Amino acid sequence: MKSRKPSIPYIIWMVIFTMIPIVMIGFTAFTDSQGNFSLEAFSKAFFYTDVFIHSLWIALLSTAICLLLAYPLAYLITRMKKSSQNTVIMLLMIPMWMNFLLRIYAWVTLLQDNGPIDLALSLLGIHGTYIGNSAAVVLGMVYEYLPFMVLPIYTVMSKIDYSLIEAAQDLGSNNLAVFGKVVAPLSVPGIISGVTMVFVPSASTFLVAQYLGGTDDIMIGDVIDKIFWTDQNTGSAISLILMVFIFVFLIIMNLFGDEEAIA
């Protein structure tokens, strides 16, 4: 139990499958198609600055909404009976077992003009278009990644010692105070890993915006997919920049958290 040996296979694994691929992306990004050193790929990559900004903005919005929805949900789940907790958690996971493209397709059906949502809302006298705009993209992202936000927050919250809460109550705190003084601070690590797990994929995914978005909604993931097959160098350069952006974001966020969180 005191030996470091069991981790050796994984350390070797990390070198081969984590370190080397990153070096290769860097190498490809800094060369041209002939393999000579060149910064051309980066100059081309900066051509897509607008797309970068748009993607990060969409991702930020999606993450914020996910957090707003997930936090109370996670809290409420921890207040349930243990067996019901498991059921609800499983219920959260099941939609993720359905193919993600199909889920997007389902949203297209739901949101389209004269679709179920449109019909229901026009009964209430509200008319509008619900697809083909950035809001629909955000909705799609929230739907895809909501469970990634709930699970880590729930995990952390469910570990909070119940006696702490009782102690706070005994000391005269009302429910709100208990929540603010005890539960919220202790759930920060969960929030941080939840934000990571939602922000990263929603900044980088492709296809979601193509199906739900309007003419302005093109995400950086779509660009990488389009560019990479014809121009690996530029594709790699964009990937590298995206990765740096995300790392910077995570480092900033971690300044607010502690070492328990991811990264």
Added chain:
Amino acid sequence: MKRIISIILAVVMTAMCLVCFSGCGKSYVGEVNVYNWGEYIANGEDGLMDVIDEFEKSTNIKVNYTTYETNEQLYNMLKNSNASYDVIIPSDYMISKLIKEDMLLELNYDNIPNYQNIMERFKHLACDPESKYTVAYSWGVTAMVYDKTKLDKKPTSWEALWDKNLSGDILMFNNSRDAMAIAMQLCGIDPSNCTKEDIDIAAKKLSEQKPLLKMYVMDQVFNQMEKSQAAISPYYAGDVMVMMENNEDLDYAMPVDGANLFYDAMCIPKCSKNKENAEKFINFMQEPKIAAANFEYLLYATPNQKTFDEYLDDDIKNNELIFPSEEYLDKCYVFSDIPDDVYSHMQEQFVNIQAK
């Protein structure tokens, strides 16, 4: 905990058994690896033949069938990875590129007797003028599909996609090559072979169109048009036909000065290890009966003259959308291979239009 795992395992095992039942228990004399577009072969649906199954039965050769999404992906896979493939079905301009880079094997047409069934026009493809590498699989033109309830009269030009009266109801290709081609045609540029300057002009034209658009679409077009969500869209002839079958309000319109004529053809890449089987497969696909099944499934025009003569109804034969007249086809242009830097410039510009 153990019980949970065992339940999960049990379900998974059952699923795997089901999977195995459909594939195990046959012995084959060889194999052929086929790399095709998705949903691009009759697969037994709608009472049609399952073409791959039929081939396996009649030749006892196992088909490993996988699919790809874009020509560029196919190219990248063949070029950079060590993949070995036997039959691929790329489009016109990609075939030129593959030939230029010496990535295809010459076919032995003696092993492909059904080649004689191919229509003359598709025997000497622009990308393969000496007919050494290809056997055409399917072809078609781009056209417009529009909603009769939303347009007063049948459009005659791509200009209809720039119609301000239809603002917010127009769809456009989400594919740089097809979208740019339409814009170029309207600007009087030959889309088959373009320069960076041409692309800039076309990009300007497309950015004028953007405020009028509802969406850039590829397969989303089916849902949009079939459910009457949009008024007009350009798309591929065979698919326009499918949409019309599903929504009576739809009709097609062909631009009078021609459109893009595209074709996909079967080729054998250099990396092939089963050339003979590959040729058998190609030959089989051009059996009149098989080509007819594929045609009915795809609704993309078949280049097979015998199929056309013997298997098709007069209705479809005279359908000028699927089988346009010779005169019309002469007005159409075919994409040729453009240099890499021009192509990436085109993609950049197209992304830029969307991002702005």
Added chain:
Amino acid sequence: MKKKTGICSKIYIALMMFFLYVPIAVLIFFSFNEGKTTVWKGFSLKWYEELFKDDNIMNALGNTLIIAILASLFATILGTAAAIGINNFKGKKRLVIQNVSNIPIISPDIVLGVSLMLLFTAVGVMFNFEMGFITVLLSHICFCVPFVVLNVMPRIKRMDQSVYDAALDLGCNQWQAFTKVVIHELMPGIFSGLLMSFTYSLDDFIITYFTRGTKFQNLSIEIYSMTHRRISPKINALSALLFLAVLIIMIAINLHDRHDEKQSLQKT
């Protein structure tokens, strides 16, 4: 323990479940459609029939399941061992290892996919090997292991070292002590790591898309390539069946839990 859920919170949970399951309901609904589109043409089971006749989809399903099982198992073994080992590193070294280990989680799927593809193509050209099943499996293990490490690590930290020593004193050899005591203690962490790995592997599209080469096809790739024309309702039928299977598993687990709970109540 007093745990109560008020009516408001019940409504909130119900609303969220509604949000999560409406699209699934739509999916399943259209698997019973006679037509091939999302225009309702009448009830029919024909897509279920077609589904089982489609070798390609069945093959893809098989591949998806095999990859998910193998990847999550390998990842669990590798990750658990790694977590035990890493726990014995101290200070800077440990920090570095943990951070590198987290890279696959925090780097976007598309970047991971692209980077692994570059690796595999380079190695492939060097050693004359082809991307396919193996490369997809390796990539899936890659993004699964960190989840296992993350899930097992906190358990190890909390575990009492003396339990292991006690087992040794009571005459277990090291291996027995390890399997009987340590693994038992870590089981919940290992299990949630396994479940997460399995889920991620099942759901993955982007990484498979870049590392699959040409001869390997799983379900998400099959579905994506259908978008070249349109997605067949057979896929809806398949999803409905998968959903049913998962639901059955879940109900079984739930009943099992309730049973356990009752038993433990009776004991006390």
